[in-house]
Amino acid sequence: MTKTIREQFQLEIAGAGLPFVAFCIALNLTAGQLASALKLPIYLDSLGTVLVAVLCGPWSAIMAGVFSNILGSAFGNPVMLFFSPVMIVIGAFTGFLAKRGWFRKWYLVPIGGVLQGVLAAIASAPIAAYLFSGVMLAGTDVLVIYFRSVGNTLLQSVFFQGLSSDPVDKTITYILVYLLCRSLPLRLLQRFRGGNNVPRNEALNRTYAL
Amino acid sequence: MRFDVGEKLSATLFLILLAIILPWYLNAALVLCLLIARSTVPSIRPASQVLRRRFRQLSGYFTIVVVLMTLVNGLLMEGGTQWEVPGGFSISRVGLEFGLRTGMRLLVIATSLLLFFGSTTIPRIAQFLQSAGWPVQLVMTLLLTLHFVETLPDRVSMIFTAQEARGAPVRANMFARTKGFFLILSPLVLSAIVESIDRSMALELRGFHRGTKLTFDGETAAPGRMTIVSLAFLVLSFFCILWIILQWFQQ
Amino acid sequence: MVPTIDIRSLHYQYFEGTPSVLTDINLHVPSGSCAALLGPAGAGKTTLLQVLSGVVGSQFTTGKADGRILIGDQEFLPIPSRVLFPEVGYLMQDVSVQLSGIKETVAEELAFSLDNLGITGDERSRRVSAALSEFDLAHLAHRAPSRLSGGELQRVALASLLVSNPSLLLLDEPISALDSMAQQRMVSFIRSAKRTATVLLSDSGIDFALAVADLFVVMDGGRILFTGNRNQFLNSLQSFSHLLPISLWDEVLSQSRRMTVDSRITRVFT
Numbered sequence: 001m002t003k004t005i006r007e008q009f010q011l012e013i014a015g016a017g018l019p020f021v022a023f024c025i026a027l028n029l030t031a032g033q034l035a036s037a038l039k040l041p042i043y044l045d046s047l048g049t050v051l052v053a054v055l056c057g058p059w060s061a062i063m064a065g066v067f068s069n070i071l072g073s074a075f076g077n078p079v080m081l082f083f084s085p086v087m088i089v090i091g092a093f094t095g096f097l098a099k100r101g102w103f104r105k106w107y108l109v110p111i112g113g114v115l116q117g118v119l120a121a122i123a124s125a126p127i128a129a130y131l132f133s134g135v136m137l138a139g140t141d142v143l144v145i146y147f148r149s150v151g152n153t154l155l156q157s158v159f160f161q162g163l164s165s166d167p168v169d170k171t172i173t174y175i176l177v178y179l180l181c182r183s184l185p186l187r188l189l190q191r192f193r194g195g196n197n198v199p200r201n202e203a204l205n206r207t208y209a210l
Numbered sequence: 211m212r213f214d215v216g217e218k219l220s221a222t223l224f225l226i227l228l229a230i231i232l233p234w235y236l237n238a239a240l241v242l243c244l245l246i247a248r249s250t251v252p253s254i255r256p257a258s259q260v261l262r263r264r265f266r267q268l269s270g271y272f273t274i275v276v277v278l279m280t281l282v283n284g285l286l287m288e289g290g291t292q293w294e295v296p297g298g299f300s301i302s303r304v305g306l307e308f309g310l311r312t313g314m315r316l317l318v319i320a321t322s323l324l325l326f327f328g329s330t331t332i333p334r335i336a337q338f339l340q341s342a343g344w345p346v347q348l349v350m351t352l353l354l355t356l357h358f359v360e361t362l363p364d365r366v367s368m369i370f371t372a373q374e375a376r377g378a379p380v381r382a383n384m385f386a387r388t389k390g391f392f393l394i395l396s397p398l399v400l401s402a403i404v405e406s407i408d409r410s411m412a413l414e415l416r417g418f419h420r421g422t423k424l425t426f427d428g429e430t431a432a433p434g435r436m437t438i439v440s441l442a443f444l445v446l447s448f449f450c451i452l453w454i455i456l457q458w459f460q461q
Numbered sequence: 462m463v464p465t466i467d468i469r470s471l472h473y474q475y476f477e478g479t480p481s482v483l484t485d486i487n488l489h490v491p492s493g494s495c496a497a498l499l500g501p502a503g504a505g506k507t508t509l510l511q512v513l514s515g516v517v518g519s520q521f522t523t524g525k526a527d528g529r530i531l532i533g534d535q536e537f538l539p540i541p542s543r544v545l546f547p548e549v550g551y552l553m554q555d556v557s558v559q560l561s562g563i564k565e566t567v568a569e570e571l572a573f574s575l576d577n578l579g580i581t582g583d584e585r586s587r588r589v590s591a592a593l594s595e596f597d598l599a600h601l602a603h604r605a606p607s608r609l610s611g612g613e614l615q616r617v618a619l620a621s622l623l624v625s626n627p628s629l630l631l632l633d634e635p636i637s638a639l640d641s642m643a644q645q646r647m648v649s650f651i652r653s654a655k656r657t658a659t660v661l662l663s664d665s666g667i668d669f670a671l672a673v674a675d676l677f678v679v680m681d682g683g684r685i686l687f688t689g690n691r692n693q694f695l696n697s698l699q700s701f702s703h704l705l706p707i708s709l710w711d712e713v714l715s716q717s718r719r720m721t722v723d724s725r726i727t728r729v730f731t
Binding site: 006009010013015016017018019020021022023025026027029030031034035037038039040051063067070071073074075077078079081082130131132133134135136137141145148149176179180183184188191 | 268271274275278279282283286308309312313315316319320323324327332345347348350351352354355357358359362363366370384387388390391392394395396398399400402403404405406407409410413420
């Protein structure tokens with residue numbers, strides 16, 4: 001019998017899911033700062049959303065993403081709220097891939113990351129174009145200006161700019177999440193609804209006597 | 211004049227929709243009105259010195275964005291009167307108007323949201339969401355996030371120092387720093403998972419479950435009720451949406 | 462009513478096909494007494510406490526259990542499948558996770574359990590005030606929980622536990638992070654708590670247990686190796702020297718009259 005969205009959501013955040021989702025929302029807000037501190041040219045603002053999507057499920061990932069944007073608006077840039085549809089796309093698509101076992105096979109992870117990046121670029125382009133007309137006081141503004149100067153429309157230019165960074169960022173995020181989940185012992189993975197979405201590390205499980 | 215969270219939220223929604231409809235000069239006037247209201251209406255005044263400073267910083271940021279937006283669009287778009295500028299460039303009237311329209315819209319939206327979040331704490335928002343019928347787990351997640359946002363920087367700093375002491379390459383070339391990043395992230399996530407398991411047990415052991423209601427300041431959140439002010443703003447917002455849809459079909 | 466605890470032939474595995482974490486546990490804890498579960502890390506002490514609290518049955522849906530547990534007049538075949546709140550109060554080993562993390566003041570934190578019980582108004586205020594004064598927390602009532610010291614955190618955690626008037630207290634390594642003054646306070650607390658509750662605590666050393674416990678239970682590898690009163694425990698101490706560290710171990714061995722050592726240890730804590 002098909003479960004309602006509410007029932008599925010309750011199952012996803014049961015037990016350890018609820019505090020873990022809260023942690024992942026905070027991770028979304030701070031992972032980018034950690035990457036900057038290490039001078040790495042990546043955003044990683046959806047790292048927590050992807051983690052939740054893999055370990056808990058798509059509905060809690062959507063919630064994590066939207067809440068990240070709400071809190072990001074409250075603590076940082078107020079218009080982050082308008083990029084919530086992008087987080088919804090990330091949470092839903094990653095949850096969909098995770099349920100179909102894409103995080104169990106290492107070679108599917110980067111492919112999934114690229115696809116996710118393309119989807120994120122498609123979702124964010126209209127928002128960035130309409131709200132900011134491509135100017136966000138970021139280094140990538142130059143790319144938008146370039147694409148516009150060679151004859152592309154504003155929407156196309158913002159989309160192409162997104163295509164130049166989102167697939168790379170999301171692929172790195174996916175690989176990081178895969179490596180993180182792979183390093184978790186079974187007894188911890190089994191506390192999450194999506195614990196079967198990741199490969200079991202047999203060597204680690206032997207160490208933990210399971 | 212005091213506004214509750216619901217009234218402020220519906221007013222913010224109305225202002226955002228209004229910003230989409232109004233021409234740029236009326237949006238500019240709206241921004242001025244909001245700045246005056248910020249100083250005169252207690253309910254929307256930023257709640258602390260830190261928030262006031264943040265308001266000023268972000269207002270400055272968005273003003274610069276608007277100016278750049280206007281200039282860039284003026285330079286890149288063609289149409290209407292063209293003005294020559296030094297350097298062999300020309301600025302078009304159409305581009306300037308487009309830039310101003312987009313920019314002022316962004317400024318109204320940003321100012322409205324800054325005023326809302328600056329005058330409404332997250333716990334108040336959580337209380338409102340619970341009284342509006344949202345599941346208690348959602349409200350709990352929002353509140354628990356604040357705890358992690360507060361403790362995460364210290365935790366990261368501790369792991370960063372520990373890993374650096376172990377010789378992790380956190381300050382070397384990019385590839386090494388990427389590896390170092392994982393060495394910080396891995397124990398961070400692992401400890402968070404262990405803490406999440408313990409915390410979920412502790413919450414349940416103290417009686418928290420999906421049927422409970424969180425209490426704020428000694429009062430259980432009152433059943434959500436729509437005030438006249440909220441209703442008025444929502445009705446106005448509805449008309450704004452209708453207007454936008456009409457304009458879109460006419461184009 | 463202060464319950465007795467009766468456990469018969471309890472076996473528990475977290476997952477089917479994995480080694481049991483509790484094997485053939487048989488234990489009887491009389492009403493109003495204090496039983497100490499002693500043993501090294503990984504002995505199964507925390508698991509047994511969590512099984513009794515009901516949180517294991519509630520959260521570990523893949524677990525497999527056999528046996529029977531009787532807590533007061535409630536019988537569970539094999540283990541409680543829901544958390545036995547408010548009858549049971551459980552103190553986590555890490556007290557920082559004991560607190561909800563969402564309350565802005567200590568007073569609100571203490572009231573969290575009462576709010577979950579639906580207790581409001583004067584009764585809520587009365588119980589919070591009583592807990593604040595009993596644990597010397599009145600001056601911290603409006604302090605943010607994130608700004609408490611380790612000892613203050615422990616007192617708030619204990620107070621938050623007792624505010625719902627549990628009749629069974631399960632304390633997981635309650636003195637592990639406490640200085641000697643705070644340990645003394647914990648001894649006084651447990652002695653007074655026994656008047657209104659049955660207490661089951663776990664510890665990896667024996668000093669604290671000797672000061673407060675009536676029943677001593679030594680565990681290792683998920684099994685109970687020994688159950689007995691204080692005299693029986695002291696007479697059998699040599700058998701468990703490899704499991705239980707004791708600061709006065711040399712003193713114990715060198716003393717010909719174990720009762721003298723016992724009274725010396727007890728005097729340290731009184």
